Amino acid sequence: MPGIRYSKYQDSLSLIGDFFFLLIAFFLAYFLRQKAFFNFQSPDYVIVFLIYMFSWWVIASQSSYSITKRGIPVEQIIIKTLRSTLIHLTVVYLAMIVFRFYGISRLTLFISIGIELILLIGWRITFFQLLNSYRKAGFNYRRIAILGASQQSIDLYNTLIKNKHYGYKFVGFFADKKELGLELECPYYPLQNFETYHSEQGLDEVFCTLESSYEERIREIILFCEKNLIRFKLVPSFQKYLRKMVAIDFIEGIPIVLLRPEPLESSYARLLKRSFDILFSSFIILFILSWLLPLIGLLIKIESKGPMFFIQERTGKSNQTFRIIKFRSMTVNKDAHLKQATKNDSRLTQIGRFLRKTNIDELPQFFNVLMGQMSVVGPRPHMLKHTEQYAEIISKYMVRHFVKPGITGWAQVNGYRGETTQPILMEKRVEFDVWYIENWSFLLDLSIITRTIGNMLRGEKNAG
Numbered sequence: 001m002p003g004i005r006y007s008k009y010q011d012s013l014s015l016i017g018d019f020f021f022l023l024i025a026f027f028l029a030y031f032l033r034q035k036a037f038f039n040f041q042s043p044d045y046v047i048v049f050l051i052y053m054f055s056w057w058v059i060a061s062q063s064s065y066s067i068t069k070r071g072i073p074v075e076q077i078i079i080k081t082l083r084s085t086l087i088h089l090t091v092v093y094l095a096m097i098v099f100r101f102y103g104i105s106r107l108t109l110f111i112s113i114g115i116e117l118i119l120l121i122g123w124r125i126t127f128f129q130l131l132n133s134y135r136k137a138g139f140n141y142r143r144i145a146i147l148g149a150s151q152q153s154i155d156l157y158n159t160l161i162k163n164k165h166y167g168y169k170f171v172g173f174f175a176d177k178k179e180l181g182l183e184l185e186c187p188y189y190p191l192q193n194f195e196t197y198h199s200e201q202g203l204d205e206v207f208c209t210l211e212s213s214y215e216e217r218i219r220e221i222i223l224f225c226e227k228n229l230i231r232f233k234l235v236p237s238f239q240k241y242l243r244k245m246v247a248i249d250f251i252e253g254i255p256i257v258l259l260r261p262e263p264l265e266s267s268y269a270r271l272l273k274r275s276f277d278i279l280f281s282s283f284i285i286l287f288i289l290s291w292l293l294p295l296i297g298l299l300i301k302i303e304s305k306g307p308m309f310f311i312q313e314r315t316g317k318s319n320q321t322f323r324i325i326k327f328r329s330m331t332v333n334k335d336a337h338l339k340q341a342t343k344n345d346s347r348l349t350q351i352g353r354f355l356r357k358t359n360i361d362e363l364p365q366f367f368n369v370l371m372g373q374m375s376v377v378g379p380r381p382h383m384l385k386h387t388e389q390y391a392e393i394i395s396k397y398m399v400r401h402f403v404k405p406g407i408t409g410w411a412q413v414n415g416y417r418g419e420t421t422q423p424i425l426m427e428k429r430v431e432f433d434v435w436y437i438e439n440w441s442f443l444l445d446l447s448i449i450t451r452t453i454g455n456m457l458r459g460e461k462n463a464g
Contacts, residue, residue, distance in 0.1 A: 021119040029112030055091045089113045135167030148209035149175035205231040263440040281369040306332040314381035317404045322373040325364040359456045377445040378406025379433035400433040410436035413451040
């Protein structure tokens with residue numbers, strides 16, 4: 001049977017490797033903290049150690065962290081490992097509180113989790129690469145067939161065969177007819193022979209590209225596949241006009257194709273992001289703006305007449321208008337709400353140039369974050385005039401308003417900051433904003449914040 005070609009032990013090997021590096025992490029943390037080797041005579045430490053190991057086995061068994069899945073990107077391995085490690089820390093720490101292990105060093109636990117994260121990421125990426133090489137060499141493969149013989153079928157075939165690390169062995173196309181003008185260099189079989197072929201040769205997976213007119217035949221094949229433990233995968237045809245990543249949702253069993261995945265549609269994700277916004281903005285306001293605000297305000301007032309803050313209407317989430325707060329960096333002028341600041345703008349004051357160069361002029365926006373009008377990270381909000389202007393000439397411009405605008409964003413840390421004198425620059429900025437919406441994660445937000453702080457310390461070359 002085809003299934004015997006699968007490595008029966010790859011998941012077990014992955015988990016055994018996890019346990020090996022967990023042992024190293026725990027014992028090394030104990031040694032660094034206690035300046036001695038692990039004492040198996042200490043009942044409390046032994047029990048915590050057992051909880052530490054057993055809880056990981058439960059987490060690994062219940063979470064979809066597998067690194068043996070064909071085609072999983074390396075970034076997903078890192079994210080899943082980070083998520084599992086955070087859950088592991090929470091479970092062990094709560095167990096220590098519940099069972100009152102007050103004599104156990106909390107620092108030892110935190111050190112062990114830190115070492116664990118580094119070792120597990122390194123181990124899993126290494127194992128993943130070794131597994132890919134193993135599959136490229138022709139082992140651990142799956143015999144696959146494609147139902148249908150259209151251009152879509154050929155595109156799928158080329159993709160699967162090109163990526164040899166997926167470990168697929170293609171046996172042929174099954175179809176009643178070939179698409180007109182389509183030359184097939186691979187084996188071709190009549191669709192009616194599908195069941196017979198499997199009985200004689202064996203299949204592991206089937207990709208179906210048949211049209212909807214084959215509905216009854218598709219049902220028969222699905223039933224046959226389920227009875228014979230063949231994985232059936234349906235390939236939708238919308239890529240003819242939509243060649244991009246999409247998300248699939250269901251409404252009472254009816255599949256709905258979403259144009260783009262939006263992680264922030266999840267209530268949990270929104271709660272996590274909002275909680276972080278409140279905590280982070282409160283910290284900045286209490287410990288930085290509380291003393292910096294009067295100092296900057298005084299310098300602004302000394303150099304030029306006018307208010308300390310520059311308040312302007314901007315476009316927010318769902319195309320709603322809100323009033324953004326910034327330190328005033330220009331002399332008071334009639335074009336402030338219409339004309340973007342340029343790199344050598346004559347309207348900029350001396351203190352204003354410094355504020356913009358270091359991004360300090362943006363700090364009052366943490367009040368907008370605290371009020372829920374903005375987020376720490378997100379697409380930068382634009383003036384109402386620019387929203388109206390660019391929405392007409394850039395097709396995906398309004399997509400960026402599906403989420404709250406941010407003080408910093410993915411486009412900004414990738415160099416798209418400051419004035420946009422050409423539509424192509426705004427198109428690139430929108431491209432980065434849409435990518436952020438489709439790929440949001442808490443880890444990505446932390447990365448953007450870290451890079452923003454680094455840019456502030458170095459000074460922004462694109463600042464006005």
